[in-house]
Amino acid sequence: MREVKDQHIVVIGAARSGIAAALLLHKKGADIFVSDYGTISEDAKKKLESAGIPFEENGHTDKAKQGDFAVVSPGVPTEAPIVQYYLNEGKEVFSEIEVAGWFTDQNIIAVTGSNGKTTVANWLDHVWKTAKRKHALAGNIGVAFSDEIDRNKGDFLLEVSSFQLDHIKDFKPAVSLILNITPDHLNRYQHSLEAYAAAKFRITENQTGDDRFIFNYDDPIIQKHVEQLKQKQSAPQLWAFSNKREVPEGAFVRDNQIIFKFNNKEESLMSVEEIGLRGKHNLSNGLATALAARAAEIKNEAIRESLKSFTGVEHRLELAREVDGVKYINDSKATNVNAVWFALDSFHVPVTLILGGRDKGNDYSELEAQIREKVHTIIAIGESKDRIEKQLGKVAPNFVRVETMGGAVRAAKKVAKRGEVVLLSPACASFDMFDSYEHRGKIFKEEVNKL
Structure with missing residues:
Protein backbone atom coordinates (compact mmCIF):
# COMPACT_ATOMS: atom_id res chain seq x y z
CA MET A 1 0.00 0.00 0.00
CA VAL A 99 -0.81 2.44 -9.32
CA ALA A 100 -3.83 0.12 -9.08
CA GLY A 101 -1.64 -2.59 -7.53
CA TRP A 102 -0.89 -0.28 -4.56
CA PHE A 103 -4.48 -0.60 -3.39
CA THR A 104 -5.09 -4.36 -3.34
CA ASP A 105 -3.60 -7.44 -1.71
CA GLN A 106 -5.84 -9.84 -3.66
CA ASN A 107 -4.27 -12.39 -5.99
CA ILE A 108 -3.26 -11.10 -9.42
CA ILE A 109 -3.06 -13.50 -12.37
CA ALA A 110 -1.39 -11.51 -15.17
CA VAL A 111 -0.91 -12.63 -18.77
CA THR A 112 1.24 -11.06 -21.47
CA GLY A 113 2.72 -12.10 -24.82
CA SER A 114 2.85 -10.86 -28.39
CA ASN A 115 -0.15 -12.96 -29.44
CA GLY A 116 -3.03 -14.70 -27.70
CA LYS A 117 -3.13 -12.67 -24.48
CA THR A 118 -6.68 -11.41 -25.06
CA THR A 119 -7.83 -14.95 -25.83
CA VAL A 120 -6.14 -16.34 -22.71
CA ALA A 121 -7.41 -13.53 -20.46
CA ASN A 122 -10.98 -14.21 -21.66
CA TRP A 123 -10.44 -17.95 -21.35
CA LEU A 124 -9.30 -17.47 -17.73
CA ASP A 125 -12.45 -15.41 -17.12
CA HIS A 126 -14.47 -18.34 -18.50
CA VAL A 127 -12.66 -20.83 -16.19
CA TRP A 128 -13.19 -18.65 -13.10
CA LYS A 129 -16.90 -18.30 -13.98
CA THR A 130 -17.19 -22.06 -14.49
CA ALA A 131 -15.52 -22.65 -11.11
CA LYS A 132 -17.81 -19.98 -9.54
CA ARG A 133 -14.78 -18.10 -8.23
CA LYS A 134 -15.05 -14.36 -7.47
CA HIS A 135 -12.88 -12.36 -9.87
CA ALA A 136 -12.58 -9.37 -12.18
CA LEU A 137 -11.21 -9.37 -15.72
CA ALA A 138 -9.30 -6.14 -16.41
CA GLY A 139 -6.15 -4.54 -17.80
CA ASN A 140 -5.38 -4.08 -21.47
CA ILE A 141 -8.78 -5.50 -22.37
CA GLY A 142 -11.51 -2.88 -22.09
CA VAL A 143 -11.76 -2.32 -18.32
CA ALA A 144 -8.88 -0.65 -16.49
CA PHE A 145 -7.41 -2.41 -13.43
CA SER A 146 -8.02 0.83 -11.43
CA ASP A 147 -11.76 0.71 -12.22
CA GLU A 148 -12.10 -2.67 -10.50
CA ILE A 149 -9.99 -2.06 -7.37
CA ASP A 150 -12.81 -1.11 -5.03
CA ARG A 151 -15.45 -3.32 -6.69
CA ASN A 152 -13.76 -6.71 -6.88
CA LYS A 153 -13.53 -8.99 -3.83
CA GLY A 154 -11.85 -11.91 -5.61
CA ASP A 155 -8.89 -12.58 -7.93
CA PHE A 156 -7.75 -10.09 -10.55
CA LEU A 157 -7.31 -11.59 -14.04
CA LEU A 158 -5.25 -9.07 -16.01
CA GLU A 159 -4.15 -8.81 -19.60
CA VAL A 160 -1.02 -6.65 -19.54
CA SER A 161 0.96 -5.14 -22.40
CA SER A 162 4.67 -4.35 -22.60
CA PHE A 163 3.75 -0.63 -22.47
CA GLN A 164 2.02 -1.16 -19.12
CA LEU A 165 5.02 -3.11 -17.80
CA ASP A 166 7.47 -0.37 -18.88
CA HIS A 167 6.70 1.71 -15.80
CA ILE A 168 6.13 -0.75 -12.95
CA LYS A 169 8.03 -0.76 -9.67
CA ASP A 170 6.28 -3.09 -7.19
CA PHE A 171 3.66 -4.76 -9.45
CA LYS A 172 3.63 -8.41 -8.38
CA PRO A 173 1.36 -11.11 -9.79
CA ALA A 174 0.86 -14.32 -7.80
CA VAL A 175 0.75 -16.04 -11.22
CA SER A 176 2.33 -14.54 -14.33
CA LEU A 177 2.17 -15.90 -17.88
CA ILE A 178 4.20 -15.13 -21.02
CA LEU A 179 2.64 -16.86 -24.02
CA ASN A 180 5.19 -16.01 -26.74
CA ILE A 181 7.52 -13.26 -27.90
CA THR A 182 7.62 -12.27 -31.56
CA PRO A 183 8.46 -8.91 -33.19
CA ASP A 184 5.75 -6.35 -32.32
CA HIS A 185 5.73 -2.66 -31.35
CA LEU A 186 9.43 -2.50 -32.18
CA ASN A 187 8.94 1.16 -33.10
CA ARG A 188 8.49 1.76 -29.34
CA TYR A 189 11.62 -0.25 -28.42
CA GLN A 190 14.36 1.27 -30.59
CA HIS A 191 13.62 -1.49 -33.15
CA SER A 192 15.21 -3.96 -30.70
CA LEU A 193 13.54 -7.34 -30.15
CA GLU A 194 15.73 -7.77 -27.07
CA ALA A 195 14.43 -4.52 -25.51
CA TYR A 196 10.83 -5.53 -26.27
CA ALA A 197 11.38 -9.00 -24.74
CA ALA A 198 12.96 -7.46 -21.64
CA ALA A 199 9.86 -5.26 -21.22
CA LYS A 200 7.60 -8.33 -21.35
CA PHE A 201 9.82 -10.15 -18.84
CA ARG A 202 9.34 -7.41 -16.26
CA ILE A 203 6.12 -9.27 -15.40
CA THR A 204 8.33 -11.57 -13.26
CA GLU A 205 10.43 -8.77 -11.72
CA ASN A 206 8.93 -8.79 -8.23
CA GLN A 207 7.84 -12.42 -8.05
CA THR A 208 9.35 -14.66 -5.36
CA GLY A 209 9.42 -18.40 -4.59
CA ASP A 210 5.79 -18.24 -3.42
CA ASP A 211 4.66 -17.14 -6.89
CA ARG A 212 4.43 -18.98 -10.22
CA PHE A 213 5.66 -18.08 -13.68
CA ILE A 214 3.99 -19.95 -16.57
CA PHE A 215 5.85 -19.81 -19.87
CA ASN A 216 6.03 -21.22 -23.39
CA TYR A 217 8.68 -23.96 -23.38
CA ASP A 218 8.85 -23.87 -27.20
CA ASP A 219 9.77 -20.17 -27.47
CA PRO A 220 13.58 -19.69 -27.72
CA ILE A 221 13.48 -16.03 -26.65
CA ILE A 222 11.50 -16.90 -23.52
CA GLN A 223 13.79 -19.87 -22.80
CA LYS A 224 16.82 -17.56 -22.81
CA HIS A 225 15.17 -15.27 -20.26
CA VAL A 226 14.08 -18.25 -18.12
CA GLU A 227 17.72 -19.33 -17.85
CA GLN A 228 18.55 -15.85 -16.52
CA LEU A 229 15.58 -16.01 -14.15
CA LYS A 230 16.90 -19.26 -12.65
CA GLN A 231 19.99 -17.36 -11.47
CA LYS A 232 17.80 -15.07 -9.33
CA GLN A 233 17.91 -15.73 -5.60
CA SER A 234 14.14 -15.52 -5.17
CA ALA A 235 12.86 -16.77 -8.55
CA PRO A 236 9.20 -17.80 -8.92
CA GLN A 237 8.28 -21.45 -9.41
CA LEU A 238 8.60 -22.25 -13.13
CA TRP A 239 5.74 -24.04 -14.87
CA ALA A 240 6.13 -24.63 -18.61
CA PHE A 241 3.68 -25.54 -21.37
CA SER A 242 4.43 -27.16 -24.73
CA ASN A 243 2.44 -28.78 -27.52
CA LYS A 244 5.64 -30.31 -28.96
CA ARG A 245 7.56 -32.00 -26.13
CA GLU A 246 7.50 -33.00 -22.50
CA VAL A 247 8.24 -30.34 -19.90
CA PRO A 248 10.00 -30.69 -16.52
CA GLU A 249 7.00 -29.19 -14.67
CA GLY A 250 3.72 -28.00 -16.17
CA ALA A 251 1.51 -29.12 -19.07
CA PHE A 252 2.29 -30.87 -22.37
CA VAL A 253 0.76 -33.14 -25.02
CA ARG A 254 1.48 -36.84 -25.40
CA ASP A 255 -0.50 -39.24 -27.62
CA ASN A 256 -3.11 -36.53 -28.16
CA GLN A 257 -3.71 -36.20 -24.40
CA ILE A 258 -3.07 -33.10 -22.32
CA ILE A 259 -0.85 -34.13 -19.42
CA PHE A 260 -0.20 -32.22 -16.20
CA LYS A 261 3.19 -32.94 -14.61
CA PHE A 262 3.97 -31.79 -11.07
CA ASN A 263 6.60 -33.14 -8.63
CA ASN A 264 7.47 -35.88 -11.16
CA LYS A 265 3.88 -37.16 -11.08
CA GLU A 266 1.73 -37.15 -14.22
CA GLU A 267 -2.03 -36.94 -14.64
CA SER A 268 -4.08 -36.89 -17.83
CA LEU A 269 -6.45 -33.92 -18.08
CA MET A 270 -8.31 -34.51 -21.36
CA SER A 271 -7.98 -35.24 -25.07
CA VAL A 272 -6.72 -32.47 -27.39
CA GLU A 273 -9.78 -33.10 -29.61
CA GLU A 274 -12.10 -31.91 -26.83
CA ILE A 275 -10.71 -28.34 -26.79
CA GLY A 276 -13.32 -25.90 -28.08
CA LEU A 277 -10.98 -23.65 -30.12
CA ARG A 278 -9.26 -24.74 -33.33
CA GLY A 279 -5.59 -24.32 -34.28
CA LYS A 280 -2.19 -25.18 -32.75
CA HIS A 281 -1.87 -21.70 -31.28
CA ASN A 282 -5.11 -22.23 -29.38
CA LEU A 283 -3.83 -25.56 -28.05
CA SER A 284 -0.92 -23.56 -26.56
CA ASN A 285 -3.35 -20.94 -25.24
CA GLY A 286 -5.46 -23.69 -23.68
CA LEU A 287 -2.43 -25.27 -21.98
CA ALA A 288 -1.42 -21.89 -20.54
CA THR A 289 -4.98 -21.26 -19.31
CA ALA A 290 -5.18 -24.71 -17.71
CA LEU A 291 -1.90 -24.16 -15.85
CA ALA A 292 -2.95 -20.74 -14.54
CA ALA A 293 -6.20 -22.24 -13.27
CA ARG A 294 -4.30 -25.09 -11.62
CA ALA A 295 -1.92 -22.57 -10.00
CA ALA A 296 -5.02 -20.87 -8.53
CA GLU A 297 -6.13 -24.27 -7.16
CA ILE A 298 -9.14 -24.62 -9.45
CA LYS A 299 -10.26 -28.23 -9.76
CA ASN A 300 -9.56 -30.28 -12.91
CA GLU A 301 -13.31 -30.73 -13.57
CA ALA A 302 -13.83 -26.98 -13.96
CA ILE A 303 -10.66 -26.66 -16.07
CA ARG A 304 -11.82 -29.48 -18.38
CA GLU A 305 -15.31 -28.03 -18.75
CA SER A 306 -13.89 -24.59 -19.59
CA LEU A 307 -11.43 -25.87 -22.17
CA LYS A 308 -14.32 -27.65 -23.89
CA SER A 309 -16.91 -24.85 -23.78
CA PHE A 310 -14.91 -21.67 -24.48
CA THR A 311 -15.71 -20.37 -27.98
CA GLY A 312 -13.23 -17.51 -28.36
CA VAL A 313 -13.33 -13.71 -28.42
CA GLU A 314 -14.69 -11.07 -30.76
CA HIS A 315 -12.28 -9.84 -33.47
CA ARG A 316 -10.10 -12.95 -33.17
CA LEU A 317 -10.84 -15.43 -36.02
CA GLU A 318 -14.53 -14.54 -35.61
CA LEU A 319 -16.97 -15.66 -38.31
CA ALA A 320 -18.66 -12.40 -39.37
CA ARG A 321 -21.01 -13.97 -41.92
CA GLU A 322 -21.23 -16.52 -44.73
CA VAL A 323 -22.29 -15.08 -48.10
CA ASP A 324 -22.79 -17.29 -51.20
CA GLY A 325 -20.74 -20.06 -49.55
CA VAL A 326 -17.83 -17.72 -48.70
CA LYS A 327 -16.89 -17.31 -45.02
CA TYR A 328 -15.92 -13.75 -44.00
CA ILE A 329 -13.59 -13.92 -40.98
CA ASN A 330 -12.89 -10.96 -38.69
CA ASP A 331 -9.37 -11.23 -37.25
CA SER A 332 -8.93 -7.49 -36.64
CA LYS A 333 -7.08 -8.30 -33.38
CA ALA A 334 -4.17 -9.61 -35.50
CA THR A 335 -2.00 -6.50 -35.22
CA ASN A 336 1.35 -8.14 -35.99
CA VAL A 337 2.79 -10.49 -38.62
CA ASN A 338 3.00 -13.48 -36.29
CA ALA A 339 -0.73 -13.27 -35.49
CA VAL A 340 -1.51 -13.33 -39.23
CA TRP A 341 0.76 -16.37 -39.65
CA PHE A 342 -1.27 -18.23 -37.00
CA ALA A 343 -4.54 -17.11 -38.58
CA LEU A 344 -3.50 -18.44 -42.00
CA ASP A 345 -2.29 -21.64 -40.33
CA SER A 346 -5.88 -22.24 -39.13
CA PHE A 347 -7.29 -22.49 -42.70
CA HIS A 348 -6.96 -25.22 -45.29
CA VAL A 349 -9.01 -23.62 -48.08
CA PRO A 350 -8.12 -20.80 -50.54
CA VAL A 351 -7.99 -17.38 -48.85
CA THR A 352 -8.48 -13.75 -49.88
CA LEU A 353 -6.41 -11.78 -47.35
CA ILE A 354 -7.09 -8.17 -46.32
CA LEU A 355 -3.86 -6.70 -44.92
CA GLY A 356 -2.70 -3.27 -43.80
CA GLY A 357 -3.03 -0.32 -41.45
CA ARG A 358 -0.41 1.59 -39.50
CA ASP A 359 2.92 -0.20 -39.90
CA LYS A 360 4.88 -1.10 -36.75
CA GLY A 361 8.15 -1.98 -38.44
CA ASN A 362 6.78 -5.27 -39.82
CA ASP A 363 8.63 -7.78 -41.97
CA TYR A 364 5.72 -9.06 -44.10
CA SER A 365 7.99 -11.45 -45.97
CA GLU A 366 7.67 -13.83 -42.98
CA LEU A 367 4.20 -14.62 -44.40
CA GLU A 368 5.52 -15.66 -47.83
CA ALA A 369 5.30 -19.44 -47.41
CA GLN A 370 1.76 -19.33 -45.98
CA ILE A 371 0.60 -16.89 -48.68
CA ARG A 372 2.08 -18.94 -51.56
CA GLU A 373 0.30 -22.02 -50.23
CA LYS A 374 -3.12 -20.54 -49.38
CA VAL A 375 -3.73 -16.96 -50.56
CA HIS A 376 -4.79 -16.15 -54.15
CA THR A 377 -5.53 -12.44 -53.54
CA ILE A 378 -4.03 -9.85 -51.19
CA ILE A 379 -6.10 -6.70 -50.66
CA ALA A 380 -4.00 -3.90 -49.13
CA ILE A 381 -5.50 -1.04 -47.09
CA GLY A 382 -4.16 1.79 -44.97
CA GLU A 383 -0.84 3.58 -44.59
CA SER A 384 1.23 0.42 -45.06
CA LYS A 385 -0.06 -0.36 -48.61
CA ASP A 386 3.24 0.57 -50.30
CA ARG A 387 5.37 -1.44 -47.89
CA ILE A 388 3.08 -4.48 -48.21
CA GLU A 389 3.15 -4.23 -52.01
CA LYS A 390 6.94 -3.94 -52.02
CA GLN A 391 7.34 -7.08 -49.88
CA LEU A 392 4.36 -9.21 -50.99
CA GLY A 393 3.16 -7.72 -54.30
CA LYS A 394 4.49 -10.65 -56.35
CA VAL A 395 3.86 -13.43 -53.81
CA ALA A 396 0.12 -13.99 -54.42
CA PRO A 397 -1.38 -14.23 -57.95
CA ASN A 398 -3.47 -11.06 -57.37
CA PHE A 399 -2.64 -7.85 -55.50
CA VAL A 400 -5.31 -5.15 -55.05
CA ARG A 401 -5.01 -1.72 -53.40
CA VAL A 402 -8.12 -0.07 -51.90
CA GLU A 403 -8.81 3.07 -49.87
CA THR A 404 -11.59 1.96 -47.51
CA MET A 405 -12.78 -1.10 -45.60
CA GLY A 406 -15.95 -1.09 -47.73
CA GLY A 407 -13.76 -1.13 -50.84
CA ALA A 408 -11.77 -4.07 -49.41
CA VAL A 409 -14.88 -6.12 -48.69
CA ARG A 410 -16.39 -5.43 -52.15
CA ALA A 411 -13.07 -6.27 -53.86
CA ALA A 412 -12.94 -9.53 -51.87
CA LYS A 413 -16.47 -10.46 -52.93
CA LYS A 414 -15.47 -10.19 -56.60
CA VAL A 415 -12.64 -12.75 -56.29
CA ALA A 416 -13.67 -15.20 -53.52
CA LYS A 417 -15.43 -18.40 -54.59
CA ARG A 418 -17.81 -20.76 -52.79
CA GLY A 419 -15.98 -22.81 -50.11
CA GLU A 420 -13.27 -20.15 -49.69
CA VAL A 421 -12.46 -17.66 -46.92
CA VAL A 422 -12.12 -13.87 -46.89
CA LEU A 423 -9.83 -13.06 -43.97
CA LEU A 424 -9.35 -9.62 -42.42
CA SER A 425 -6.05 -10.14 -40.59
CA PRO A 426 -4.26 -6.80 -40.91
CA ALA A 427 -0.80 -7.35 -39.27
CA CYS A 428 -0.91 -3.63 -38.41
CA ALA A 429 -2.22 -1.15 -35.87
CA SER A 430 -5.58 0.40 -36.67
CA PHE A 431 -4.94 4.05 -35.84
CA ASP A 432 -4.44 5.29 -39.40
CA MET A 433 -8.14 4.73 -40.25
CA PHE A 434 -9.88 3.60 -37.05
CA ASP A 435 -10.09 4.31 -33.30
CA SER A 436 -9.02 0.79 -32.32
CA TYR A 437 -8.85 -2.79 -33.62
CA GLU A 438 -12.40 -3.24 -32.23
CA HIS A 439 -13.63 -0.30 -34.33
CA ARG A 440 -11.87 -1.75 -37.40
CA GLY A 441 -13.49 -5.16 -36.84
CA LYS A 442 -16.90 -3.57 -36.32
CA ILE A 443 -16.68 -1.64 -39.61
CA PHE A 444 -15.55 -4.82 -41.41
CA LYS A 445 -18.59 -6.67 -40.07
CA GLU A 446 -20.90 -3.80 -41.03
CA GLU A 447 -19.52 -3.83 -44.60
CA VAL A 448 -19.88 -7.63 -44.82
CA ASN A 449 -23.50 -7.33 -43.68
CA LYS A 450 -24.17 -4.93 -46.58
CA LEU A 451 -23.22 -7.57 -49.17
Missing part, protein backbone atom coordinates in the same frame (compact mmCIF):
# COMPACT_ATOMS: atom_id res chain seq x y z
CA ARG A 2 1.44 3.37 -1.01
CA GLU A 3 0.25 6.54 0.75
CA VAL A 4 -0.88 9.12 -1.84
CA LYS A 5 -2.96 11.45 0.34
CA ASP A 6 -2.26 15.11 -0.47
CA GLN A 7 0.42 14.22 -3.05
CA HIS A 8 0.24 16.23 -6.28
CA ILE A 9 0.11 13.68 -9.11
CA VAL A 10 0.00 14.40 -12.82
CA VAL A 11 -1.71 11.82 -15.05
CA ILE A 12 -0.38 11.97 -18.62
CA GLY A 13 -2.87 10.72 -21.20
CA ALA A 14 -6.65 10.79 -20.75
CA ALA A 15 -7.67 7.56 -22.45
CA ARG A 16 -9.42 4.78 -20.53
CA SER A 17 -6.62 3.78 -18.13
CA GLY A 18 -5.46 7.37 -17.51
CA ILE A 19 -8.97 8.43 -16.47
CA ALA A 20 -9.35 5.32 -14.28
CA ALA A 21 -6.03 6.01 -12.52
CA ALA A 22 -6.95 9.68 -12.00
CA LEU A 23 -10.32 8.78 -10.44
CA LEU A 24 -8.81 6.07 -8.19
CA LEU A 25 -5.98 8.32 -6.93
CA HIS A 26 -8.44 11.18 -6.38
CA LYS A 27 -10.62 8.84 -4.31
CA LYS A 28 -7.56 7.90 -2.22
CA GLY A 29 -6.97 11.56 -1.35
CA ALA A 30 -4.38 12.63 -3.95
CA ASP A 31 -4.38 16.03 -5.66
CA ILE A 32 -4.70 15.16 -9.37
CA PHE A 33 -4.08 17.03 -12.62
CA VAL A 34 -4.71 15.34 -16.00
CA SER A 35 -2.85 16.43 -19.15
CA ASP A 36 -3.32 15.11 -22.68
CA TYR A 37 -1.30 15.96 -25.79
CA GLY A 38 -4.44 15.46 -27.91
CA THR A 39 -8.13 16.08 -27.36
CA ILE A 40 -9.98 14.50 -24.45
CA SER A 41 -13.28 12.72 -25.17
CA GLU A 42 -16.51 14.29 -23.91
CA ASP A 43 -17.20 11.23 -21.78
CA ALA A 44 -13.77 11.49 -20.10
CA LYS A 45 -14.24 15.23 -19.49
CA LYS A 46 -17.60 14.59 -17.80
CA LYS A 47 -15.99 12.04 -15.45
CA LEU A 48 -13.18 14.43 -14.53
CA GLU A 49 -15.52 17.40 -14.07
CA SER A 50 -17.93 15.48 -11.85
CA ALA A 51 -14.99 14.40 -9.65
CA GLY A 52 -13.64 17.98 -9.60
CA ILE A 53 -10.34 16.98 -11.24
CA PRO A 54 -8.69 19.76 -13.31
CA PHE A 55 -7.35 18.88 -16.77
CA GLU A 56 -5.85 20.27 -19.95
CA GLU A 57 -5.89 19.02 -23.55
CA ASN A 58 -4.20 19.65 -26.92
CA GLY A 59 -0.74 19.96 -25.39
CA HIS A 60 1.19 19.85 -22.10
CA THR A 61 1.72 23.20 -20.35
CA ASP A 62 4.01 23.85 -17.36
CA LYS A 63 1.18 22.63 -15.11
CA ALA A 64 1.89 19.12 -16.42
CA LYS A 65 5.47 19.34 -15.07
CA GLN A 66 4.55 20.05 -11.47
CA GLY A 67 3.65 16.57 -10.19
CA ASP A 68 5.47 14.85 -7.31
CA PHE A 69 5.40 11.97 -9.79
CA ALA A 70 3.59 11.12 -13.04
CA VAL A 71 1.24 8.33 -14.04
CA VAL A 72 1.46 7.57 -17.75
CA SER A 73 -1.16 5.96 -20.00
CA PRO A 74 0.10 3.01 -22.09
CA GLY A 75 -0.51 4.96 -25.30
CA VAL A 76 2.10 7.58 -24.29
CA PRO A 77 5.63 6.54 -25.34
CA THR A 78 8.50 6.76 -22.83
CA GLU A 79 10.26 8.98 -25.41
CA ALA A 80 7.51 11.65 -25.16
CA PRO A 81 9.10 14.93 -24.00
CA ILE A 82 6.80 15.23 -20.96
CA VAL A 83 7.75 11.72 -19.75
CA GLN A 84 11.43 12.46 -20.39
CA TYR A 85 11.08 15.67 -18.37
CA TYR A 86 10.00 13.69 -15.28
CA LEU A 87 12.70 11.07 -15.73
CA ASN A 88 15.42 13.71 -16.24
CA GLU A 89 14.24 15.52 -13.09
CA GLY A 90 14.69 12.28 -11.14
CA LYS A 91 10.94 12.03 -10.55
CA GLU A 92 9.15 8.68 -10.75
CA VAL A 93 6.89 7.69 -13.65
CA PHE A 94 4.39 4.90 -13.10
CA SER A 95 1.96 2.94 -15.25
CA GLU A 96 -1.71 2.56 -14.32
CA ILE A 97 -1.31 -1.14 -13.40
CA GLU A 98 1.44 -0.19 -10.94
